[in-house]
Amino acid sequence: MADEMVRRAQSFVNAFYGSRIGMTVEEDGKTGWPTMYALTRALQLELGITSLSNSFGPTTLSALAAKYPSLNSGNIPSENFCKIIQSALYCKGYDGGSLDGVYNPGVQAGITKLKTDMGITGLSPGSDLTPKVFKALLNMDAYVSVNSGSNAIRSVQQWLNSRYLNRKDFFVIPCDGHNSRDVARSMLLAIQYELGMADGVANGVFGPGSQAGVKSHPVSPGTSGTWVSLFSAAMILNDQPVAFTDTFDSAMAGVVRNFQSFVGLPATGNGDFSTWASLLVSYGDQARKGAACDCVTRITPARAAALKAEGITYVGRYLTNPLVPSPDHLPEKMIQEGELQTIVDAGLRCFPIYQTYGRNASNFTYMAGRTAGQAAVNAALDHGFKLGTRIFFAVDFDAMDSDITSSVLPHFKGIQDALADDGNRFQIGVYGPRNVCARVAKAGHSTASFVSDMSYGFSGNYGYPLPADWAYDQIVTRKVGTGAGEIEIDNNIASGRDTGQGSFNPPRPVKPDTRLDASVIEAMKTDVGKYMESIGYANDGGLYSYQHWKCFQSTVVDHDDLITELSNRYNLRKALVQTSAYWEMRHINPADQAFWETIIVTFNTTGHFEDSSTGIAKQRGAALVGAWNYCLRQGLITGRAISDPTSDQDKYNLWKSAYDSETFDITSVFLVHMWDIAGKPLGDDKSPAMRGPRLDYVDEEIYDILRRYQGPGDVAYPEAKKRMGLYYVMEKYNAISRNL
Numbered sequence: 001m002a003d004e005m006v007r008r009a010q011s012f013v014n015a016f017y018g019s020r021i022g023m024t025v026e027e028d029g030k031t032g033w034p035t036m037y038a039l040t041r042a043l044q045l046e047l048g049i050t051s052l053s054n055s056f057g058p059t060t061l062s063a064l065a066a067k068y069p070s071l072n073s074g075n076i077p078s079e080n081f082c083k084i085i086q087s088a089l090y091c092k093g094y095d096g097g098s099l100d101g102v103y104n105p106g107v108q109a110g111i112t113k114l115k116t117d118m119g120i121t122g123l124s125p126g127s128d129l130t131p132k133v134f135k136a137l138l139n140m141d142a143y144v145s146v147n148s149g150s151n152a153i154r155s156v157q158q159w160l161n162s163r164y165l166n167r168k169d170f171f172v173i174p175c176d177g178h179n180s181r182d183v184a185r186s187m188l189l190a191i192q193y194e195l196g197m198a199d200g201v202a203n204g205v206f207g208p209g210s211q212a213g214v215k216s217h218p219v220s221p222g223t224s225g226t227w228v229s230l231f232s233a234a235m236i237l238n239d240q241p242v243a244f245t246d247t248f249d250s251a252m253a254g255v256v257r258n259f260q261s262f263v264g265l266p267a268t269g270n271g272d273f274s275t276w277a278s279l280l281v282s283y284g285d286q287a288r289k290g291a292a293c294d295c296v297t298r299i300t301p302a303r304a305a306a307l308k309a310e311g312i313t314y315v316g317r318y319l320t321n322p323l324v325p326s327p328d329h330l331p332e333k334m335i336q337e338g339e340l341q342t343i344v345d346a347g348l349r350c351f352p353i354y355q356t357y358g359r360n361a362s363n364f365t366y367m368a369g370r371t372a373g374q375a376a377v378n379a380a381l382d383h384g385f386k387l388g389t390r391i392f393f394a395v396d397f398d399a400m401d402s403d404i405t406s407s408v409l410p411h412f413k414g415i416q417d418a419l420a421d422d423g424n425r426f427q428i429g430v431y432g433p434r435n436v437c438a439r440v441a442k443a444g445h446s447t448a449s450f451v452s453d454m455s456y457g458f459s460g461n462y463g464y465p466l467p468a469d470w471a472y473d474q475i476v477t478r479k480v481g482t483g484a485g486e487i488e489i490d491n492n493i494a495s496g497r498d499t500g501q502g503s504f505n506p507p508r509p510v511k512p513d514t515r516l517d518a519s520v521i522e523a524m525k526t527d528v529g530k531y532m533e534s535i536g537y538a539n540d541g542g543l544y545s546y547q548h549w550k551c552f553q554s555t556v557v558d559h560d561d562l563i564t565e566l567s568n569r570y571n572l573r574k575a576l577v578q579t580s581a582y583w584e585m586r587h588i589n590p591a592d593q594a595f596w597e598t599i600i601v602t603f604n605t606t607g608h609f610e611d612s613s614t615g616i617a618k619q620r621g622a623a624l625v626g627a628w629n630y631c632l633r634q635g636l637i638t639g640r641a642i643s644d645p646t647s648d649q650d651k652y653n654l655w656k657s658a659y660d661s662e663t664f665d666i667t668s669v670f671l672v673h674m675w676d677i678a679g680k681p682l683g684d685d686k687s688p689a690m691r692g693p694r695l696d697y698v699d700e701e702i703y704d705i706l707r708r709y710q711g712p713g714d715v716a717y718p719e720a721k722k723r724m725g726l727y728y729v730m731e732k733y734n735a736i737s738r739n740l
Helices: 004-021 033-046 058-067 079-092 105-118 131-137 151-164 181-194 208-215 226-237 250-263 273-280 301-309 339-345 366-383 401-421 434-442 518-534 548-557 560-570 574-586 590-606 621-633 648-660 662-677 699-710 716-738
Strands: 292-294 314-318 349-354 390-394 427-432 448-451 470-480 487-494
Touching (some): 058 131, 105 131, 208 273, 226 273, 292 470, 314 487, 339 349, 349 366, 401 518, 427 434, 434 448, 548 574
Antiparallel strands (some): 292 487, 470 487
16 A cells, blocks of 8 residues: 655655665555665765665665764764665655654654564663664564464564674564574574673584583573573474563473474473574574485495484385486486386385476466476386375475565465366475475465475575474584495484385386377377366467367378387487477467468479478478488488489478478478487587487487477477476377386
8 A cells, every 4th residue: 555655755865866766666555665776875975875785784784883873863974874774764654744844743753653662762761862773763674463373473572672682793674573594593593692601703603602502501490591582582483382581480381392203302391402503593403313314326235224324214206307417417216127126125214205396486477387296207107106105396496475475375376276186196295495395385385395405595584483384494514324334314303194115016118109008098188188278278279270179180190100100210209290280289370371382383383492391290391302312311211313402393292291281291290300409410400419319318318309309499498397297198198108
């Protein structure tokens, strides 16, 4: 909702400072970071700072402290300086009087109320504005409860401000009733201050000094004082139902026991080091030995014995390795042949992890989720995981809350829809920071969490409690075993919510494709249609020329014998050709067909050939010449002479064959893929050669083959990601057929 005083503040900063601070803000009456940035820059200008910044950093703070350690009605340098204060008060929701440039009673009341909400009136009574409070005035933190904030957490926040604000590196933290990164760091600073660390030494990091200090300050029933206050504060910030108190009583001991049981610690009811650590940092006490691990190294018999001796029961292994082998490639990241049997023989269990490109938000979309879901199911079946297994899908980056909303949640909805369309044969788990896991679970997209707590600096871990549905808690990387048994693992605490699998079906070997079994065709047609609908293509064709059923019939069913024969001949998966042909046919529209007729008439009357993609697989004459010439020269096909790439007649002849014959189109898809894999030699848009034709291409290679078919243009890259999802649906049913 727009606020008139905020609008006036925006108008003021634009009018008096806009051209001088390098920015203007929208005068919409709504508080936001742009307005706060503009006011910060305006203050810097008033302080004589020449290099302006959106950040109220050390330079701004020291300049303000040096010139104006306390601002009040008798110490305001100028009207505009005061208007900056008044504008900031409006944006924070406090009274600033009229925008008159006077430190008037309204401003004084607003500052007093602000400091009361911060909990610092004991340190800074009255209405004077001090540098750290000014810094807090120019950010978006709230000092009143917002969004159903916890009163208990707000009391902790105010107490921390009141006790430590005068320390050099402690700044006003929000008092909004919610834990956060800044609040979690302030707790560590408080611990360090109470341990006697000096300013400049205390840094908010749970390092060796802090750990040693906490070990010397256990709390238990009967203990009282500041350390109990800190302990109860830490409990509250972890959503534990205790009172904020300086006395450790039996009621607190009961809650502590519950917390310890929840996080996998001995339930003593005492605040020992391990309990302190679990409250203060996401990874907790890294000296703990968990019963689970995950690794990117093959489990050999010797390594399995080392894990068993270490107390490991559950081993997380990756279903796929999406990257092409290279010097920095992890060759054993994916489950290796015979490895699951080795795990079983050692009395261990395995839980599967699916990860492809999970390092930033752009890799997470609904469409990518659908692709990941079906790809993971296919891979799980290939390895022999039994139905009902939970697959943990990875979110391995520092996802902001906004990233989770805009990218991660749609991605997991795609995974959920893909697995539902697959018959819910497997369960969905999520791997990621605490906030990712909690929000994916709350949205109903997962059934258990594998928490990347080792990444304690991630925003999604800092200031968030351990998710209620945690199954595995990743806390430290360590090496175990010696000699041939040595292996580096991420050690995980196991809650028992997920136990992986202790026996497996025989793995599905890599073998040639066969004809589609009649029993799968109808289900395949339905699933392909559902996938296309999920990315915006109506089954009735919409504005395109052909409906889903017709495209499926023409590109999958009618030519299955030919596709199977060519797949075996060229050592390429049928799904690659089915995907390329189906996708292109779905994109034929009436304008395309009209243009093709024009091309034919023009060539027959003038001899001039204007190239354009044609046929059910939408192939251009020039591409057909390049692909057929390459394959003829390589002896991959016979029965046609080499074409002249400069001849309109030769290009038209191949183009017209594609226009006339679906059999020619399907054959040409194989040939174009073979040409693309070789790097399009003698073509206009050469690419690096790929590994030769094979049945076990990894994700990166499948994507590249599908992308190259469409061409080098920028549009081909996002379109190929859509084709990937279609590929895995096609491959699902081809895999079923060849393994019957």
